[in-house]
Amino acid sequence: MPAYPPEPWRIKMVEPLRATTRAERETALRAAGWNPCLLRSEDVYVDLFTDSGTNAMSDRQWSALLRGDEAYAGARSFYVFEQAVRTFYGYEHVIPVHQGRGGENILSRCLIRPGTHVPGNMYFPSTRAHQELNGAQFHDVIVDEAHDPDSDHPFKGDVDLAKLKAVIDEFGPASIPYVSLAATVNMAGGQPISVANLTETCELAHSHGIPVFLDTARAVENAWLVKHREPGWACRPVAEILRALCAPTDGAVMSAKKDSLANIGGWLALRDPDLAEQARGLVLLYEGLHTYGGMAGRDMEAIAAGIAESVDENHIRARVAQVEYLGERLREAGVPVVRPFGGHCICIDAAAALPHIPRDEYPAQTLACAAYLQAGIRGVERGAVTAGRDPSTGENRLPRLELLRLAIPRRVYTRAHIDLVADALIAVHRDRDRITCGLTFDWEPQHLRFFQARFAPARGPSIFGG
Incomplete structure (x- = not known):
């Protein structure tokens, strides 16, 4: 029988379940x-x-709900939320959305034009749907081991750099609005990408003027797997590894319903101030004001608390x-x-x-x-x-x-x-x-x-x- 660690929490509230025949x-x-x-x-x-959105929130998160500032514009809760993302993920421009696919929609509308091509380390259904609805074709450039359920490759989320280079050579950098990466890769079974490979992928893309955007919904879990599988990271705290994963990328889409231990919410985070202004304009149309993005203030407070708890x-x-x-x-x-x-x-x-x-x-x-x-x-x-x-x-x-x-x-x-x-x-x-x-x-x-x-x-x- 495999070992089962004791949970680092105790139960304070229960929800009844009904057994059926x-x-x-x-x-x-x-x-x-x-x-x-x-x-x-x-x-x-x-x-x-x-x-996604099915997590149990902590007593600290429930307490944070009561601090929610529900002002329509410039709510204090937005700035708490913004600072948490900046601190733990390292991106300057933080734009709230109602959940991850809201960020996917905004990013795709900003950058994709009909006839373009988006390489990525395996597709995710809603991500690819937004890319295709805006006129792009998705190209899977993940390592071959990701498609083999029996392979013990430790980083099945890694990009095959030769595959990525082949897509760039075939279609040209001008036809590639961005590279779409996920950490971890959901469709491969939650498989991580290594810090080394992510960094090399960004270097290759950037050398051709192509930005790279990261799906960070489960990047904390990716950081933990890096800590235990990638040489040189065993003694680093998870919070530091998380920042290292985000550092070479140009921005991120986040569903806070995963790692951030919330039941709703997300964000689009960017480094380019001009792209951030464009994204805020679309958030106004599709999500809500750029300081709440479809979330209540209390949700932003709960996410901010959950971000800090996630890297514990x-x-x-x-x-x-x-x-x-x-x-x-x-x-x-x-x-x-x-x-x-x-x-x-x-x-x-x-x-x-x-x-x-x-x-x-x-x-x-x-x-x-x-x-x-x-x-x-x-x-x-x-x-x-x-x-x-x-x-x-x-x-x-x-x-x-x-x-x-x-x-x-x-x-x-x-x-x-x-x-x-x-x-x-x-x-x-x-x-x-x-x-x-x-x-x-x-x-x-x-x-x-x-x-x-x-x-x-x-x-x-x-x-x-x-």
Whole structure:
């Protein structure tokens, strides 16, 4: 049995959970069109759909809510929020948005023009959607190991510099508005990028006059993995490593619903004052005034407190260790999981777990349904459904990774919950031959289809036959 560290917090308030029967879960799943995303939360026992906005705030954050200044313009809470971002992330110009995708929208509208090209270390659905809606084509320049769930490469988030150079050479620097990097890389299973590779990537891009923007939603987790995997960083505090990750970049987009331990909010941070003024003008149109950006003052106060808590060594140690505990339990039982384990989630290789389910019947979506039916656990598909369709051909994209992601909220679940998840997924894997078919679309939305799509079993009334 892998070690499980004691949580560096104690419970002060509880939220009741309702256990359901398998019959109740099957009824709920059918009503949701075989899409766990459409389940009502009261029908879910352990919710690992996302770690975004599902964190438990601390007593200090709840206290900070009461200090919120709700002035429409120039609220004191904005300046508290601004100073926290400047202190821990190192960017001068801080523009609040309602959440991360608000920043993605603003940045894309500022810089992207039709016919341009954006390289990045693997796509993220909402990021790529904003880039494509503004006329750009995304190019994956991540290292090949990122697409191999069995590779033990410590930094699967690294950029393949030869791939990036090839994109620059093919399309020219003038056609590349920016390089889009993530730390960690969600779609690869929360895999980190090394400080050395990020720095080299920025040097290459900057030598061609191309700016680099970083998705910092889980950069604290990336910093912790750097501390334990990259030579020369073991004795550095996480806060210092976080600043080192941000230092070579030109700006960042942040969903404060992840590392910053908040339930809503985010920011766009920039170094270029002219670009910052342009972004503030668009924030006025799409988010709100540039000193609140769609957030209440109390939310900005809670985020500021959460930023400081996020780099606490005891917090981040326990957070990542909980993820590793789940991964080790599954790995030891023979469940095919992405290695090495990431910072915020464990991903099951659904293509390996359900090799008898064709890719066009969406094995990861099928496995997500089986996990819910087994024990009321909600994960999310990260494979062909999430990848969507090619905007030019209309054909399904079939990424090499076909994953069921189990994202663990911060400071929410105990060891007993994590053991329940492990036991349930081990049982599903043991009885995987009982899953006789996959799923087909019953209704398919145009964008980010994994959120709202409805499915039906490919053959018969159930994925278990009959």
